[in-house]
Amino acid sequence: NAGVTQTPKFQVLKTGQSMTLQCAQDMNHNSMYWYRQDPGMGLRLIYYSASEGTTDKGEVPNGYNVSRLNKREFSLRLESAAPSQTSVYFCASSLTWTGNDEQFFGPGTRLTVL
Amino acid sequence: AQTVTQSQPEMSVQEAETVTLSCTYDTSENNYYLFWYKQPPSRQMILVIRQEAYKQQNATENRFSVNFQKAAKSFSLKISDSQLGDTAMYFCAFMKRTNSKLTFGKGITLSVRP
Numbered sequence: 001n002a003g004v005t006q007t008p009k010f011q012v013l014k015t016g017q018s019m020t021l022q023c024a025q026d027m028n029h030n031s032m033y034w035y036r037q038d039p040g041m042g043l044r045l046i047y048y049s050a051s052e053g054t055t056d057k058g059e060v061p062n063g064y065n066v067s068r069l070n071k072r073e074f075s076l077r078l079e080s081a082a083p084s085q086t087s088v089y090f091c092a093s094s095l096t097w098t099g100n101d102e103q104f105f106g107p108g109t110r111l112t113v114l
Numbered sequence: 115a116q117t118v119t120q121s122q123p124e125m126s127v128q129e130a131e132t133v134t135l136s137c138t139y140d141t142s143e144n145n146y147y148l149f150w151y152k153q154p155p156s157r158q159m160i161l162v163i164r165q166e167a168y169k170q171q172n173a174t175e176n177r178f179s180v181n182f183q184k185a186a187k188s189f190s191l192k193i194s195d196s197q198l199g200d201t202a203m204y205f206c207a208f209m210k211r212t213n214s215k216l217t218f219g220k221g222i223t224l225s226v227r228p
Contacts, residue, residue, distance in 0.1 A: 031214055042118070042205050042218025043159075050213075058215065090159065097214050100147075105159035 001026055004106035006091050012112045013081045021076040021109050023091030029104075031097045032074035033058075034066060036087040037108075043090060049074055050097040081113045116141045116208050120219035127196045128227050134181075135191045135222050137206030143167075145211035148182065148189045153221070154202040162204070165189065167211075196226045 007022045025032065030051050035043040045058030047066040055066050063085060065077045074093075078085055089109045095101040117140045127133035139148070150162040165173045165182050172180050177194045193200055206219040 033214075033216075035216075040220060042207070042220050043216070044218070045215055048215065088157065092159075094214050098212070100211075101214070102161055102164070103214065103216065108157045 003027065004091055004093055004104050006089075006106040006109050008109060009107065010110050012114065013078075014114050015082060017081050018077065018079050019081065019111075020078075021089055021091075021111075022073070023075065023106060024073045025091075025093040025104070026072065027093060027095075027104065028071070029093035029095050030071070031094045031101075032068065033092040033094075033103065034064075034074070034076045035090045035092065036060065037090060038087050046076065046089075078111075081111075083113045085111065086113045087111060116143070116210075116217045118206050118208050118217055118219035120206055120222050122222050123220075124223045124225070126225045126227060127193075129196055129198060131196055132192060132194045133196055133224065135193070135204050135206075135224065137189045137191070137219055139187050139189065139206070139208050141187070141208065143210055147209045147211065148180075149207040149209065149216070150178070150180070150189075150191045151205045151207060151218075152200075152202045153205065154199075159205075163191065193224075198226050198228060200224060201226045 004025045033048045034046040049068040052071045091106040092103040094103045148165045152160045181190045203221045205221045208217045
């Protein structure tokens with residue numbers, strides 16, 4: 001089992017460019033999450049998908065959109081990248097949405113917006 | 115809203131000694147979960163230990179144990195017999211029992227000296 005995979009691992013964008021971060025899990029988990037990690041701060045939730053077919057905003061959703069493509073895949077899109085979106089992005093998944101299950105994290109994507 | 119505070123930005127410990135990392139949190143919830151995550155230089159987020167608030171007994175996982183003080187809203191992590199591989203950032207996190215949104219502290223950088 002690969003667990004949670006993310007592509008790409010690194011990306012450099014210019015201000016105004018768009019891109020999609022891909023995330024996939026092979027653990028048959030129902031819930032998936034996108035976090036960002038900035039220096040001196042813990043991870044903050046951007047968007048989540050409690051189950052296939054549903055998505056909802058987290059703590060810092062502005063400037064992002066998400067798509068739960070199927071049960072395995074959950075993508076994060078930056079429509080018009082800004083320097084403030086320079087960060088490390090983590091995808092995670094858990095079996096259920098009830099708070100009783102461990103979240104498993106991907107290896108992260110380091111994004112730089114110039 | 116919940117907040118998680120880790121007031122020590124950095125700590126250092128000699129190999130084989132014991133170190134305690136502090137965490138306090140604020141919530142009006144009565145049922146919740148608390149976590150310690152480890153993030154080594156590889157960037158991978160790894161669950162170290164988890165505590166269920168309705169359990170009075172402190173959680174233990176091998177060399178890792180917690181001191182959970184519910185009334186004081188304190189959740190510290192004790193690492194015994196520190197090893198070089200324990201060098202990492204450690205994040206304290208909170209989760210309500212009813213959903214899987216994680217709220218993280220800012221993290222503490224732990225260095226284990228040989």
